[in-house]
Amino acid sequence: MGNLHFMLDDLFGRLGVDYIRPPASSTRTLQIGAQHSPEFACLPLKINIGNFIEAMEAGADTLIMAGGHGPCRFGYYGIVEERILRDLGYDFKFMMLEPFNDGAWAFYKTFEALSPGLSIRKLWKMLKVSFSKARAFDRLYKRALQLRAYEVNLGDTSRTLRQAEEILSRPRTPEEIEAAAAEAMTVIEAVEQDPGREVMRVGIVGEFYLLLEPFSNFGLEETLGHMDVYLERSVWVTDWIAPNRDNIIYGYPKKDIEKKAEPFLDQNVGGEGRETIGSIVMFAERGFDGIIQLLPFGCMPENIATSIIPRVQQEHDIPVLTLAFDEQTGRAGVITRVEAFLDLLAARRRSKAGALRA
């Protein structure tokens, strides 16, 4: 999903694992996934099921799923997915990768099973290098979200981004990665821009999967960029893996976001619920024009956040558009709502400017 597959490509390459990247998610993926999932399972699980089925069709015989320990559903996805797939008659080897801080030994053992003879020291080194590459990808994507609003030729940023991804996916050693990261960034910065253009500034918040997998949101970020909207986003893969580092991609460590959320939501409720609230406050304080919240239909932490957003809006005076997605969501409906929202933001800007002149 999203750019995560670049990191996995890299890591599995290092481990020497014969890895099948599931075909990119498509309407078919979602359709077969939804068909075999419980009706109100959240969207990521449905897409996962589709991905696994398509991976097995492509020849995979081992499935790996990340784990966790709540409070939300994700930590139990793997078990439910395995059950569904076995009930459908698939035969496969199944592995759960539980988080590192759950037990370093079990974490290591999962990798060792994939790559016999792997030492702990070697695994750690591989993870570090793969991670630094993933970070470079995240930086690149963040920059693209900002620049797209200013591009002179429609589509230039996205085209150049494909080039930059290519550059960044090849290198192996830390030195090569560093050089490639710099080169990829130069390439993307070179896209012809119109710095004087008046752009809307919108913060994207919400649930991890919806934010990171463009397929699940109809490539909304790209569409917004093409509508001259400058974007920043609260959730990034590498921030999620290491949430309290200093040079976080989003810009603020998790504990700062939680502080901002505290007056409204003083509890981790799983997923990104608390980060969503905290980030809305942050974007509002930074003077963004509006917020778009993306979530899978029925996503518990985001539904909690949505329930609280009216209060945040009241105190911080910022418009928020909430978009929930499931297998029945159509692109046209989403775009219509987004356009109406952007009109509203433009009107607010005009009336604010008017108020200032008056």
Added chain:
Amino acid sequence: MRVGIPRSLLYYKYLPFWKTFLTRLGAEVETSPLTNKKILSRGVEVAENELCVPVKAFYGHCMALRDNGVDAIFVPRVVSVEERAYTCPKFLGLPDMIGAVAGPLGLPPLLTPRLNQREKPREFKWQLIDFARRQFGRSKLDAVAALESARLAQRSYQAGLVGGKKPLDLLPNSRFNVPRSRPPAEQRKRIGLLGHPYNIYDGYITQNLVARLEEMGAELVLPEMTEHHELMQAATDVPKQLYWSYEKEIMGAINLWTENKAVDGVVYVLAFACGPDSMIQVLIEHRARIHDVPLMSLIIDEHSGEAGLITRIEAFLDMLMRKKKTAAA
């Protein structure tokens, strides 16, 4: 101080404890009425549309308590009731969700002690002592005494349930749940009734499901009839330990029932858009299938009444009856 307890969600699990505790601290405790049309429709109106029906009802119950003029509403934040586990994310966020509408709806102040023993067992004690001190100005000694009485009340409630009483037999002012007539004992089928108590026993939302089942010839088997530690033990028979305590109870019950052949069929009640149940549903249905126990999943929401709940359970019980006959023949 008059403190209101909404008759929804964890009310059905912990009322005896909470009521005794608050009363002993000097509060006058009042519960909201049984869910009715007004309560539910007002809840549905103010709550976020994608939430499950019991949480929507909870909003309505808070409004009913406001109308009754209570001084405060008790909305505890029940994060975790045992080590290494949580309740449901919605219980974790509930005080903030209700807090977000408290201003616009003119709700009285909320009492929201945080109860969390995920890290350490017996943390509740200190958290409740602290609550008693801050909200009621009570000494540690007073709080400990209140806690003791509350524990006794809860223990006797649970003993009653294990003894075969249903939650509604023991909770105050419950009109629902009384069957008008029942077939003779030898014609009854043992039906395991599975699900969260707040979904099963809210008679307004479920169209009085419990009584209807009994009228149609069900001899109900409930998770609460099994000692809690046995349920929890049985719940460990899963590929990976569940981290939702209340889902463990449900899982434990189905594991025991299928293993001991304790039921002829299972009715599994779950709320539309329930996150945790959408996961264990897959395991539960699988478990019933491999043990050849008929199971019907009954999904409830604010429109359940119109959806013909009763017709569906009637068909299910008929099917069980036919199955019994063919087996006998």
